[in-house]
Amino acid sequence: MNPVYLVAARRTPVAPVNGAFKTLEVSDLAVPVIQALMTDTGLNPGQIDQLILGNALYGGGNPARLVALAAGLPESVPALTLDTQCCSGLDALRLGAQAIASGQADAILAGGVESTSRRALRAHRPINRDAAPEYYERPAFTPWPDRDPDMADSAARLAHEHGIGLDPQNTWAIDSHAKALAARERVSHECVPLAGLSADAATRPLSERLANRTPKVAEWQGAAINVAGTALQADAAAVCLLVSEAMLARMPAGTRAMRWVADVSGGGPADSPPWAIVPVVQRLFERNGLNADHFHRIELMEAYAVQAIVNAHQLGLPLDKLNQGGGALARGHPIGASGAILAVRAYHEMASAPKGSLALAAIAAAGGLASAVVLEA
Template identity: 50%
Template sequence: MRKVFIASAKRTAVSPINGAFRNLEISDLAAPVFSALTDNLGLAGDQIDQVIMGNALYGGGNPARVAALAADFPESLPAMTIDTQCCSGLDAILLGASMIRSGVADVVIAGGVESYSRAPRRFQRAKTPNGVDQEYERPPFTPWPDRDPDMLEAAAALAKTGSMSRVQQEEFAIESHRKALINKENNAAEIVSVAGVQSDSASRNLSHKLCSRLPVIAGDNEFGLTSATVALKADAAAAVLLVSETALLKLDKTPAKPVELVAGLSLGSDPEQPALAPIFGVRQLLKDRAIEVPQIKVLEVMEAFAVQAMECLSQTGLDLAAFNVGGGALARGHPIGASGAINAVRLFHQLQSCSAGSYGLATIAAAGGLSSTLLLQR
């Protein structure tokens, strides 16, 4: 099996729904990221073998192909879009890595893109000629309605059964925002300016006083979720440049230190407890690779819900000091199909300042009880 490296990693800023990116199509978000990746390495479009992007809300078509053409890549370059909901961006990277390992490709751009602002409205056709088409917010994630919970309600139930109080969740969110604000200037190397936006805009000085005034949106007053403890819907794109060892040696320039993509794992678990899925993925991947928790120097764990990340840390024993050092999705927002790729981009850049041999891990959950986990090594 051939080795796989990330030679470059870029993303847009994350903008809340109906914010600065509200009028941009997803190709407008992804194309500048593609161009930045190739320009960063002096790579021509005809040197790329495949483009793979994750997306959850587009409603069909192949937006990866549209974005590749918008980036002026050759018409001969194939591109594919995958949908595993929140795992999509990270799964695209794992798929690209598998293509390189198997020898099918040497250079792959992979990541995710999402626009809540421009997501199409979706309708289920009526079953009878005189019936009315029904608009829906989300498709089913299991074939069993009684085992396909609303994500908010599932997270609220998890908070209650795990005794994660509203106050504890709020403290977790406050810390995420605090870290994001402190490290905001350190994100410049990873962010591509789009529409003049060069930094994440949702981070703020969140306080206990403000959190206490927010209404509960799911669950009860003691353990319930609020807008502070649930990641905002958002727009963004992120991607990495995956290369084989042979391709890496041929690059004209490598401004960043290449990072090896050591392993990845996509795993399914109980669809009624989707927030717990990363716990099993992390445990399995570390076991498969014989990696001990103290060896993980940098962590990027998705914060779709405060309680989700809290449970992942608690049940895996991952080091809080290494966790989301620049803040997480609670402080940025959650552009579903792009979120896993954003975590991978952030992991790559954080490993740049780590010593050789250091490991970094990213993990994310998705509706239906899915998780994707990525292991990198500097």
């Protein structure tokens, strides 16, 4: 297989739903990021072989093609949209890396975009002509009605199964915000300012008192999760540039490249998405002779504080290497973009890492799926 390198990574700030980006469509979010990548690397649009974007809420069509055309990529450049829910952005990167590794491409833009604020209204078509459409907020994630809990209910069940109360969840959320605030200056370098926003809008000083006052969003047999321990619905775009060794050789001297070491996707119990990361990352470790102590930085999705607590404990992840610029609890969760944001964060967090150091990015998704990648400085 041919070597693959991640040579540039950018994103918008993350804005809570109906916030600073509430009028922006997916192309409005993604185009400035792609243009920034072109400027960062000196590549021209004609050198791009494909654009691959994850998206979960747009409602059909091929938003990646809209983005490609709006960004000025040649009409000859193919564009692909994929939907694996929360894994979409990271899976787009995985698919791009596989295309380069197999010799089918030299330069691919890959990532994710989500405009939760402008998402489509979804409805089931009525069977009878005189009936009203049946609107719904989310599709089914499994074929079994009795094993298809809402994500929040699944997280609350995880809290019950592992005996994790609100206090440790609040502590995790408080720490995520504190790390994000402390890292705001260095995180700003990866963000493309947009609509008057230059930093993640949800990041704030979160006290124990304030966390305790946030309402519960789900309960399961006495266990609960609250707003403080739940990543906000959000809007954002994140895109990375992946290149072959041949393309890297033609890029300007000093281009910082991270080698794509390994990736994996897999599944766990379909009705327990927060648990899926554990067996998938364990498989990644086993296949590549790795363990948690091999990593200089780890970007773990924080859809829920309880999820991150359980995942980190079960995988033995060292907390001093984990989400050092804050996690999704301090940013928000733009579903189709969140996995790509983890890759962007890993790329920039590793800017001063010793050569040969490794970074891990991992995320779970509805339906009990998970994806993870390993990058080397």
